[in-house]
Amino acid sequence: MKTLNRTAVALVATTLLSAAAWAGAGPSGHSHDETFSAGEPGDPKKPARIIQITMGEMDGKMMFMPAKLEMKKGEQVKFVLRNNGELEHEFVLADTAENLKHAEAMKKNPDMVHDDPNARRLAPKKTDEIVWKFSKSGDFEFACLIPGHREAGMVGTVVVK
Numbered sequence: 001m002k003t004l005n006r007t008a009v010a011l012v013a014t015t016l017l018s019a020a021a022w023a024g025a026g027p028s029g030h031s032h033d034e035t036f037s038a039g040e041p042g043d044p045k046k047p048a049r050i051i052q053i054t055m056g057e058m059d060g061k062m063m064f065m066p067a068k069l070e071m072k073k074g075e076q077v078k079f080v081l082r083n084n085g086e087l088e089h090e091f092v093l094a095d096t097a098e099n100l101k102h103a104e105a106m107k108k109n110p111d112m113v114h115d116d117p118n119a120r121r122l123a124p125k126k127t128d129e130i131v132w133k134f135s136k137s138g139d140f141e142f143a144c145l146i147p148g149h150r151e152a153g154m155v156g157t158v159v160v161k
């Protein structure tokens, strides 16, 4: 009886482990098929510089704080995002051309949900994280693409040297 129980426990543990391994393989396998203008999704197991970004509204303006960042090419960053505002906001990391194109698409489909490694949508008072590797040099940006928000000031710059 005791032996049987132990086998059952071991079986459950093995099943859970392989389920976790499978879930882990999905997103990373997926990201290899995609290219991103601002670099590539980071590896959470590797060291990262932590950068806190707060989003919100104040006096009719919308903003990210800080809104100006500089990176070294190859640097990995963990963005710790916090929405301090009263509205939903997003953080979409790309180059300006891509974000403007994306913003146009969102005007036609404002409820568009992002399931991209370079983007997060946060409800008020929520936090989230993105680990990102700035593998390319250039000028990039992070913006909120909810219609009207980028225009109201929700855009920040990232220079990668």
Ligand SMILES: [Cu+2]
Pocket (backbone or CB within 6 Å): 062, 088, 089, 090, 144, 145, 146, 149, 154
């Ligand atoms: Cu916003």
